[in-house]
Amino acid sequence: MSIGCGERSSEARICPEGARYVEKILAGPPRTAIMACEGGCIKGEVARVAANILAYQLERDAAVRICLGDAVTGDSGFLELIKQAPKTIVIEGCFLHCGTTIMKTRLPGFDPVVVEAIRLYRFDRDKYFEIFDMPRAEIEQYAKQVADYVQQTYFQGKSVEGAVLPPCCGGSTSFQ
Numbered sequence: 001m002s003i004g005c006g007e008r009s010s011e012a013r014i015c016p017e018g019a020r021y022v023e024k025i026l027a028g029p030p031r032t033a034i035m036a037c038e039g040g041c042i043k044g045e046v047a048r049v050a051a052n053i054l055a056y057q058l059e060r061d062a063a064v065r066i067c068l069g070d071a072v073t074g075d076s077g078f079l080e081l082i083k084q085a086p087k088t089i090v091i092e093g094c095f096l097h098c099g100t101t102i103m104k105t106r107l108p109g110f111d112p113v114v115v116e117a118i119r120l121y122r123f124d125r126d127k128y129f130e131i132f133d134m135p136r137a138e139i140e141q142y143a144k145q146v147a148d149y150v151q152q153t154y155f156q157g158k159s160v161e162g163a164v165l166p167p168c169c170g171g172s173t174s175f176q
Contacts, residue, residue: 012075018067022077031064033085035099035112038068042139043093045131047117049143050150051091058151068099072106079106088112089154091146113154117146119164
């Protein structure tokens with residue numbers, strides 16, 4: 001059992017646990033890559049949790065969860081998972097599309113399916129911003145709504161009528 005966190009050399013930045021995960025996934029057929037913006041507010045947390053629910057529970061055999069940080073700055077293989085994926089879905093917390101924009105710094109031609117999670121649920125934006133302000137059960141409820149929408153739309157090919165709300169943040173009006 002390893003309890004260390006790996007070693008960094010001047011040649012490569014490798015997370016040993018991530019590299020083992022990538023190796024296991026690459027041994028099978030290509031999977032849809034699932035990323036999230038990983039933002040530090042409620043919206044980013046809902047996106048992150050939704051990506052985890054989707055990749056680790058709902059579509060475990062068809063999807064792979066991408067570590068955004070490693071895919072952009074590391075060499076553990078997450079970038080290769082994206083390159084081999086039949087498609088990449090980025091669950092963005094809001095209209096800023098930070099996860100997609102960050103990924104484009106390493107992979108300029110990156111063209112994922114983008115889902116703005118905030119367009120799938122509503123919460124009191126005057127009351128909540130910080131992750132620990134909102135009850136965990138509520139975060140998970142919203143994340144499950146987002147994960148269910150992505151599963152039904154992009155894995156099952158169903159049309160989920162009325163699921164997408166109009167833009168609420170003054171940002172993008174596009175939604176895939």
